Amino acid sequence: MRVAFIGNMNNGNFAALRHLRDLGVDAHLFLYSDEPRHFLPQNDTWHWDRWAPFVHRLAVSNGGLDAVLTGGGALRRQLQGYDVYVGSGFAPVLFGKLGWRLDLFLPYAEGVEFIVHHSIRWRRPLSTAFSWVRKRLMERALKRQVKAIGAANLHALSVATFQRLQLQPVVLPALALYPEAAPDAATWPASVNALVDRMKRSPMVVFSHVSHIWKNLPFAHFFGGLGKRNQWLIEGFERYVKRSGQREALLCLFEYGTDVAASKELVTRLGIEAQVLWFPTMSRRELTGLMRHVDIGGSEFAGMLWGGCGWEFLSAGVPMLHQLDNPQDYDRPDEPLAPFFNVQSPDDIAAVLLAHDRASLRAAGARARAWFDAHHGVALARRYVNLLEQLRRQ
Secondary structure (H helix, E strand, O other): OEEEEEOOHHHHHHHHHHHHHHOOOEEEEEEOOOOOHHHOHHHOOOOHHHHHHHEEEOOOOOOOHHHHHOOOHHHHHHHOOOOEEEEOOOHHHHHHHHOOOEEEEOOOOOOOOOOOOOOOOOOOHHHHHHHHHHHHHHHHHHHHOEEEEEEOOOOHHHHHHHHHOOOOOEEOOOOOOOOOOOOOOOOOOHHHHHHHHHHHHOOOEEEOOOOOOOOOOOOOOHHHHOOOOHHHHHHHHHHHHHHHOOOOOEEEEEOOOOOHHHHHHHHHHHOOHHHEEEEOOOOHHHHHHHHHHOOEEEOOOOEOOOOHHHHHHHHHOOOEEEOEOOHHHHOEOOEOOOOOEEOOOHHHHHHHHHHOOHHHHHHHHHHHHHHHHHHOHHHHHHHHHHHHHHHHHO
């Protein structure tokens, strides 16, 4: 079976390519011309030469003006010859231009990309009109050009989009991560070495590589209109330090996201600058080397299922702070919800940190890794292969 993946947000489809090739599937990845640098495949593997022959670049962007206007001829030449097509981003619209059906659509945005992004901005009429056109194109393509939609995020915003379009998604998590062991030698930039030394000496390391987007949202409905609420982790850590008196504990954050300045201002206002380490933006392959020195991770706190950072914590055996609305909706007999600390406020975060020492956190992390091995990774990849075989026959 020859499978083509289109798009690579959060390196999800590159992870899927590697899993499927390990299982004997001839999988290829086609990148949009404007993939974010942070999510280029070579930043997600220590063995790029092994995978590079199977990664290609499309001559069209992910939802830009060129993608709206393209006639599809060049795309047809690039994409022809595969048995099954799996796409994210603008792929449903592009397949409409080709007159083909996309076998499986995997949305990466809550509410579905290019649909949730649209909002009326009276001072930017051209931008508003363009986003409205993209929204309508995506809605029509999802109803006409897609065989199946895979989605694990049952947040109200996503569910509302599917219900409005009368679509029934397959509950299927993204194959978000392909675990690779980092080399034994230091795997981070030299400027990070001093920060890592402090992590090694600390009795409690709280770590979050989530992008800082909590004050100035890129669009009105971003993460349900809440943003990623990074401020919760900062405030919760400060309350933990104040209540425990633990002056050697560390909060590790990254200079990644539009609200880094706002987060730094909050850190200063709370008086915890000496206990907050700021790392430069780093690739996933570099981050894996840091995880071995982390006691607990901080994910997003917006009520929806975790993204790439959460999967990275689970795969590394790092217990995770996260906030999920209605967790019972995700807890199915064949796939129980992954173990994590479901917190509802900064005070809850402080309470978790106060209630656990390093030994109990390691035990929680071991349970998280056991769940990942049982239900994600290779186990999930086999579910994908079975689904794609079914779609191929339709």
